[in-house]
Amino acid sequence: MNNDKNALDRRSFLKASLLSGGGLMLTVSWLSSFKSPHKAEALNLPDQWSQLNGYIQITSDNKIKLICPNPEFGQNVMTSLPMIVAEELDADWKNVVVEMGPHDPVKLGAQFTGGSNSVRMYWKPLREAGAAARQMLREAAAQTWNVPVGEVTTKAGVLLHSSGKSAKYGEMASKAAGVPVPKELKLKSPKEFTVVRKSKKNVEVQKITSGKPLFGLDYTVDGMLIAMIQHPPAFGMKVKSFDAAETLKMPGIKDVFILKLYEDGFEQGGFDTRSFNELLVIVGNTTWEVMNARKKLTVSWESAGQLKDTVAGRDGKKREVVVPGALESTTTQMQQMQDYAAKPAQQLRKDGDPETAFKNAAQVIERTYNGPFLAHNCMEPMNFFAHVTEEKALLAGPLQAPGWAEPTLAKLLNLPPEKIEIQMTRMGGGFGRRAYAHYLSEAALISRKVKAPVKLMYTREDDMTYGIYRPMYTATYRAALDANKNLIAFHVKGGGIPEHPIHANRFPAGAVDNYLAEGWQIPSNITIGAFRAPRSNFNAAAEQSFLDEVAEAAGKDPIEFRLALLKRAKENPVGKNNEYEPDRYAGVLQLVRDKSNWGKPGNEKFHRGVAAYFCHNSYAAHVVDMVSRDGQPYVERVYSAMDCGIVINPDAATNMVQGAVVDGIGNSFYGELTFKDGVPQKNNFSNYRMIRINEVPKSIEVHFVENDLDPTGLGEPPFPPVFGAVANALHKLKGKRYYNQPFRDEPEKTI
Amino acid sequence: MAKITLNINKKDYQLEADPQMPLLWAIRDLAGLKGTKYGCGVAQCGACVVHLDGEAVRSCVTKVSRATGKKVVTIEGLSENNSHPVQKAWQEVDVPQCGYCHSGQIMSAAVLLREKPNPTDQDIDDAMAGNICRCGTYLRIREAIHKAAEMQQKAPVKG
Numbered sequence: 078m079n080n081d082k083n084a085l086d087r088r089s090f091l092k093a094s095l096l097s098g099g100g101l102m103l104t105v106s107w108l109s110s111f112k113s114p115h116k117a118e119a120l121n122l123p124d125q126w127s128q129l130n131g132y133i134q135i136t137s138d139n140k141i142k143l144i145c146p147n148p149e150f151g152q153n154v155m156t157s158l159p160m161i162v163a164e165e166l167d168a169d170w171k172n173v174v175v176e177m178g179p180h181d182p183v184k185l186g187a188q189f190t191g192g193s194n195s196v197r198m199y200w201k202p203l204r205e206a207g208a209a210a211r212q213m214l215r216e217a218a219a220q221t222w223n224v225p226v227g228e229v230t231t232k233a234g235v236l237l238h239s240s241g242k243s244a245k246y247g248e249m250a251s252k253a254a255g256v257p258v259p260k261e262l263k264l265k266s267p268k269e270f271t272v273v274r275k276s277k278k279n280v281e282v283q284k285i286t287s288g289k290p291l292f293g294l295d296y297t298v299d300g301m302l303i304a305m306i307q308h309p310p311a312f313g314m315k316v317k318s319f320d321a322a323e324t325l326k327m328p329g330i331k332d333v334f335i336l337k338l339y340e341d342g343f344e345q346g347g348f349d350t351r352s353f354n355e356l357l358v359i360v361g362n363t364t365w366e367v368m369n370a371r372k373k374l375t376v377s378w379e380s381a382g383q384l385k386d387t388v389a390g391r392d393g394k395k396r397e398v399v400v401p402g403a404l405e406s407t408t409t410q411m412q413q414m415q416d417y418a419a420k421p422a423q424q425l426r427k428d429g430d431p432e433t434a435f436k437n438a439a440q441v442i443e444r445t446y447n448g449p450f451l452a453h454n455c456m457e458p459m460n461f462f463a464h465v466t467e468e469k470a471l472l473a474g475p476l477q478a479p480g481w482a483e484p485t486l487a488k489l490l491n492l493p494p495e496k497i498e499i500q501m502t503r504m505g506g507g508f509g510r511r512a513y514a515h516y517l518s519e520a521a522l523i524s525r526k527v528k529a530p531v532k533l534m535y536t537r538e539d540d541m542t543y544g545i546y547r548p549m550y551t552a553t554y555r556a557a558l559d560a561n562k563n564l565i566a567f568h569v570k571g572g573g574i575p576e577h578p579i580h581a582n583r584f585p586a587g588a589v590d591n592y593l594a595e596g597w598q599i600p601s602n603i604t605i606g607a608f609r610a611p612r613s614n615f616n617a618a619a620e621q622s623f624l625d626e627v628a629e630a631a632g633k634d635p636i637e638f639r640l641a642l643l644k645r646a647k648e649n650p651v652g653k654n655n656e657y658e659p660d661r662y663a664g665v666l667q668l669v670r671d672k673s674n675w676g677k678p679g680n681e682k683f684h685r686g687v688a689a690y691f692c693h694n695s696y697a698a699h700v701v702d703m704v705s706r707d708g709q710p711y712v713e714r715v716y717s718a719m720d721c722g723i724v725i726n727p728d729a730a731t732n733m734v735q736g737a738v739v740d741g742i743g744n745s746f747y748g749e750l751t752f753k754d755g756v757p758q759k760n761n762f763s764n765y766r767m768i769r770i771n772e773v774p775k776s777i778e779v780h781f782v783e784n785d786l787d788p789t790g791l792g793e794p795p796f797p798p799v800f801g802a803v804a805n806a807l808h809k810l811k812g813k814r815y816y817n818q819p820f821r822d823e824p825e826k827t828i
Numbered sequence: 829m830a831k832i833t834l835n836i837n838k839k840d841y842q843l844e845a846d847p848q849m850p851l852l853w854a855i856r857d858l859a860g861l862k863g864t865k866y867g868c869g870v871a872q873c874g875a876c877v878v879h880l881d882g883e884a885v886r887s888c889v890t891k892v893s894r895a896t897g898k899k900v901v902t903i904e905g906l907s908e909n910n911s912h913p914v915q916k917a918w919q920e921v922d923v924p925q926c927g928y929c930h931s932g933q934i935m936s937a938a939v940l941l942r943e944k945p946n947p948t949d950q951d952i953d954d955a956m957a958g959n960i961c962r963c964g965t966y967l968r969i970r971e972a973i974h975k976a977a978e979m980q981q982k983a984p985v986k987g
């Protein structure tokens with residue numbers, strides 16, 4: 078047992094009470110320092126966010142109800158987070174039922190699904206919650222049996238004493254509610270785990286396979302109306318006028334109107350991004366009626382011109398952000414990027430004397446990589462239910478960050494937070510997209526205007542053409558080798574529309590004496606947002622294919638080349654603030670090398686590519702085995718190695734990694750959104766190609782580094798290096814390098 | 829608007845609907861069965877697959893008028909107690925991530941297994957290529973279909 082030293086600071090926030098009808102309810106309330114969000118914080122979440130609150134309820138008939146604080150979007154938190162509580166509670170998993178909590182930051186904490194942070198942020202608090210309840214149950218049993226509490230043990234939801242006495246948790250729950258909350262908590266050591274590290278089935282799998290109404294689009298109440306928004310056909314445009322006469326004649330149509338989302342000067346938080354501010358709304362009785370009648374609208378659009386947004390700064394000061402008015406096209410964007418790439422950029426990190434090192438190099442390798450805008454394409458399009466009256470607001474739907482949506486909503490509706498109830502439905506995917514809750518605010522304003530409960534729904538086309546995309550990126554890498562083929566300098570200069578992709582303190586920073594990282598960005602009216610491992614999902618592709626090419630030039634095996642650099646970073650690190658741990662980085666490379674039989678006979682049929690990456694606190698490496706099938710490159714087999722510390726739910730974790738690999742392969746080959754005069758050139762799955770079952774590998778073998786380190790996330794880390802591994806395998810297959818995403822044979826675009 | 833009788837999951841629903849309305853919206857909005865999902869509306873993703881007289885159809889592009897006089901089966905009616913071999917295999921393999929695509933995946937897989945009780949990987953890929961899973965659970969879909977085939981052979985489904 079480990080004594081938890083921090084528990085003393087927190088004990089006063091644990092509160093026990095009697096459930097009505099008997100039983101224990103443990104409210105675990107830590108003070109939450111959670112405030113309104115900023116983008117930078119969200120991508121690099123501070124430690125104090127791990128302070129949160131939770132619920133455990135044990136009824137006298139021995140049911141254990143655990144409340145999941147974080148929204149579920151397929152990462153399986155509704156199973157893994159309660160498993161953590163159940164572990165320290167020593168509960169019998171069979172008796173556990175899980176319920177999704179409402180948005181309640183005082184009781185449930187930050188409730189943020191994103192940044193691969195759910196497990197990492199809730200690990201310690203949820204363990205403490207479980208441990209406290211278990212200690213109180215033991216105390217209750219000790220009092221009842223009149224034995225010292227130290228002699229009461231627990232096993233799978235049963236309290237035991239050497240005298241032969243035993244009781245189920247439920248029998249002691251009411252009494253435990255009256256026991257003082259323990260002053261010191263004892264947490265299990267990893268070798269005592271009985272729930273964590275043992276695969277548990279998704280607690281909602283039965284509901285999913287029987288079609289229960291779990292999702293936001295399924296949510297309904299009597300008298301609910303359906304709303305849709307006709308947004309401009311192009312970024313940089315707005316509605317000029319409209320004629321709804323024909324639409325209003327259609328059956329079931331209630332109203333057509335224009336609604337302003339943010340008033341002028343509205344101070345936007347970091348996740349209040351929206352593409353269009355004046356909303357042409359159509360409201361009716363049923364989905365089909367609204368969809369159909371919308372087609373009869375006559376709208377004329379005009380250029381929105383240059384706009385100014387007011388954005389909250391991290392320092393509490395607001396600033397004005399200029400949104401350019403031009404109707405942008407991919408071709409002109411490429412030209413613009415080329416111009417910017419040639420100009421001086423912002424220095425992000427510098428070690429040693431890279432200029433001199435490049436001058437004195439025996440060989441310099443320089444390559445440029447490009448990546449397009451990507452749409453998230455969550456399987457369930459954006460939607461939200463809202464019922465807003467003068468007094469209060471009820472909202473329900475798919476949302477990653479209710480804690481960020483609520484302050485915005487409070488301002489928009491002029492209601493205090495306690496009058497706003499947000500319920501989180503299961504999300505049909507998220508991938509970062511649902512951290513931007515403009516659609517929730519839109520639903521709320523529409524409901525207030527029409528004075529009825531409303532479901533706002535985006536069609537697939539609305540969803541894909543709305544914005545909040547993965548930015549468009551480019552990066553030029555340079556490497557200097559000396560006469561002995563040693564890497565003596567490394568330079569990366571990256572840019573993007575509208576943000577650059579560079580993580581300046583990531584590998585190979587720390588492993589090269591002379592290092593320079595620079596970034597530049599071009600403003601745009603095309604909105605962007607977090608997309609599964611923001612920036613990393615481009616960097617890993619570019620940097621990991623570049624390192625492959627440098628290793629080749631140096632005449633080294635790509636894995637051994639990286640391992641040698643990591644050894645250097647470990648033994649004699651260059652510079653400060655290196656974000657990664659070289660040992661753990663090397664660990665996943667070694668594991669994937671061994672599991673894939675890298676460099677060993679027996680794999681001649683395959684063209685093999687390797688890549689590794691660190692992001693969101695976890696380490697990932699993949700070996701991709703490619704063949705040619707019907708003349709097309711086909712990834713037949715993948716080996717993955719992950720280090721995310723303790724793996725809470727191994728089978729679900731494996732599912733997550735496999736899904737990330739499939740997503741990575743799909744986006745490597747097909748992911749792309751281009752623009753012409755502000756118009757997205759794809760609007761549905763008929764032209765936006767998604768990976769399908771006939772294109773996925775036969776096997777994706779996932780291995781985890783075994784250690785007892787505190788767990789970190791898995792939703793994002795396995796995704797970025799897939800691109801790099803695919804690029805490197807393609808090089809082996811085709812005998813040429815692919816520098817532009819998506820990887821395909823066509824006249825090469827160049828920047 | 830017309831009066832339309834739809835037989836869904838062995839139950840008759842008297843609906844007022846535009847005969848042009850896609851079956852998907854009649855099922856979801858008028859009959860109130862939310863298990864059948866909307867993903868694209870243009871026959872590309874398979875989230876909306878239901879059985880029409882035993883055939884897998886994309887309800888988003890099937891006019892409701894085409895379903896009158898026929899038997900519609902949705903995910904809610906695929907079995908009693910969630911016990912169709914495909915459903916059981918899905919649970920056992922723990923296929924879903926977000927779960928949104930899986931009503932359609934399961935409905936497509938059920939028809940495949942009726943037509944090919946012992947499908948190869950190739951059969952599965954051919955039959956399931958119309959169902960997108962954005963979360964990428966495809967390997968588990970293959971595995972679960974093989975498992976369902978085994979289960980079905982041990983205890984054949986009736987009807």
Ligand code: FES
Nearest residue numbers: 867868869874888
């Ligand atoms: S919703 Fe019918 S195929 Fe996509």
Ligand code: FES
Nearest residue numbers: 926927961962963
């Ligand atoms: S599980 Fe999310 S789309 Fe298939």
